[in-house]
Amino acid sequence: MFRKVKGFRDIFGVEANYWGLVEDIAKRAFRSFGFSEFKLPILERVEVFDRGIGSSTDIVEKEMFVFKDRNEEILALRPEGTASLVRAYIENNLNNPPGVKKYYYYGPMFRRERPQKGRFRQFYQLGVEVFGSTSPLTDADVINLLYSFFEKCDILEYLTLEINSVGCPVCRPSYRDKLVDYLGDKKELLCGDCQRRLHTNPLRILDCKVESCKSITSLAPLMIDNLCGECNEHFNDTKKYLDFMGIKYVVNPKIVRGLDYYVRTAFEMTTDVLGASSAVGAGGRYDGLVKTLGGPDVPGIGFAIGVDRLVDIMMQKDFGLKEQIDLFAVIFDKESLDNVLPVINKLRKDGFSVEFDYETSSIKSQMKKSDRLNARFAIFFGEDELKKGVVTIKNMKNSTQNEVEIEKIAEYLKAQTA
Numbered sequence: 565m566f567r568k569v570k571g572f573r574d575i576f577g578v579e580a581n582y583w584g585l586v587e588d589i590a591k592r593a594f595r596s597f598g599f600s601e602f603k604l605p606i607l608e609r610v611e612v613f614d615r616g617i618g619s620s621t622d623i624v625e626k627e628m629f630v631f632k633d634r635n636e637e638i639l640a641l642r643p644e645g646t647a648s649l650v651r652a653y654i655e656n657n658l659n660n661p662p663g664v665k666k667y668y669y670y671g672p673m674f675r676r677e678r679p680q681k682g683r684f685r686q687f688y689q690l691g692v693e694v695f696g697s698t699s700p701l702t703d704a705d706v707i708n709l710l711y712s713f714f715e716k717c718d719i720l721e722y723l724t725l726e727i728n729s730v731g732c733p734v735c736r737p738s739y740r741d742k743l744v745d746y747l748g749d750k751k752e753l754l755c756g757d758c759q760r761r762l763h764t765n766p767l768r769i770l771d772c773k774v775e776s777c778k779s780i781t782s783l784a785p786l787m788i789d790n791l792c793g794e795c796n797e798h799f800n801d802t803k804k805y806l807d808f809m810g811i812k813y814v815v816n817p818k819i820v821r822g823l824d825y826y827v828r829t830a831f832e833m834t835t836d837v838l839g840a841s842s843a844v845g846a847g848g849r850y851d852g853l854v855k856t857l858g859g860p861d862v863p864g865i866g867f868a869i870g871v872d873r874l875v876d877i878m879m880q881k882d883f884g885l886k887e888q889i890d891l892f893a894v895i896f897d898k899e900s901l902d903n904v905l906p907v908i909n910k911l912r913k914d915g916f917s918v919e920f921d922y923e924t925s926s927i928k929s930q931m932k933k934s935d936r937l938n939a940r941f942a943i944f945f946g947e948d949e950l951k952k953g954v955v956t957i958k959n960m961k962n963s964t965q966n967e968v969e970i971e972k973i974a975e976y977l978k979a980q981t982a
């Protein structure tokens with residue numbers, strides 16, 4: 565017997581219904597905000613992520629699935645969507661004609677991190693990217709979409725929207741110096757990772773989860789107190805528009821982004837229902853990324869949602885999704901199939917899920933199959949009834965049954981379920 569690869573999983577049954585629900589909600593929500601779908605390849609040249617995510621990040625250093633293809637090309641399974649989409653934006657010359665472009669993507673991502681509870685090596689992300697606007701209205705509307713999506717998923721009560729500004733190339737370098745000065749005195753008290761980060765990426769120390777680091781950074785200078793005039797105005801406008809949109813948020817000055825091309829607005833949707841506080845969605849503005857990947861100097865902003873976590877939350881809330889079909893057709897006699905099959909097809913065209921027994925076994929065993937499929941109604945196609953142009957429909961929940969004219973089955977079922 566074969567077993568699946570460690571860190572990967574099979575999704576089926578009721579859980580798969582939750583995945584389907586999330587995909588449906590996402591497509592409707594993203595389209596209602598004017599986003600169009602982008603289907604990206606799962607495999608890219610490794611340089612896309614080296615450049616797009618940064619070769620010194622954990623993702624690229626330790627967590628990517630990288631391999632050499634037969635022609636010696638180094639390829640990677642994508643660990644996220646943004647770098648791929650920016651690559652595609654540039655390659656397909658989508659800044660031409662110039663203007664605001666809005667795309668969403670959905671699909672599996674891969675990280676070769678140590679598998680642990682709730683973390684998979686193949687996980688799914690839903691994400692959006694907007695190119696071509698620096699306006700704070702764009703930031704507010706992108707955050708609005710993230711918020712509205714979770715609202716449509718009906719789980720806002722478990723989530724907190726946190727926002728911050730991470731500054732820009734004008735104000736961040738001097739802030740960074742200030743932070744390094746402050747932390748330099750306390751270097752010995754920081755965890756090993758943070759001692760290293762002090763030289764490579766000091767801002768990341770602010771979101772270290774180690775208690776001793778947290779207590780040291782609790783009094784550290786903050787980016788939002790050191791923004792330049794333009795960043796300050798941009799952040800204030802973004803907050804003002806979010807207020808206009810009726811979106812509840814908190815400012816969390818500890819949200820950081822590790823890479824230089826991230827500027828200004830950064831945001832996260834966090835939850836503590838899955839144990840320790842964690843982000844279900846996160847995003848930000850990345851005005852330098854398109855240029856970093858060799859494209860024109862076009863600003864961008866986007867977010868990604870972790871669908872595995874989102875489904876976990878929805879299953880905890882329990883929306884009562886079941887594996888169920890609308891109708892099971894009970895066929896008494898193979899000779900009647902020429903009359904029965906057109907009726908079944910018509911009902912399927914009308915949007916009902918209809919099943920029947922391919923073996924046309926005994927009525928008793930057909931009823932068992934109907935139970936197993938959790939059918940809401942059973943339709944009995946008896947010989948005498950068919951002659952009269954009727955069928956018997958049984959409501960499996962309350963066991964009531966009625967004779968219904970074949971022409972009126974759909975109408976009858978709609979009235980029953982209304």
Ligand SMILES: [Zn+2]
Binds near residue numbers: 734736791
């Ligand atoms: Zn600035």
Ligand SMILES: [Zn+2]
Binds near residue numbers: 754769777
């Ligand atoms: Zn630390």
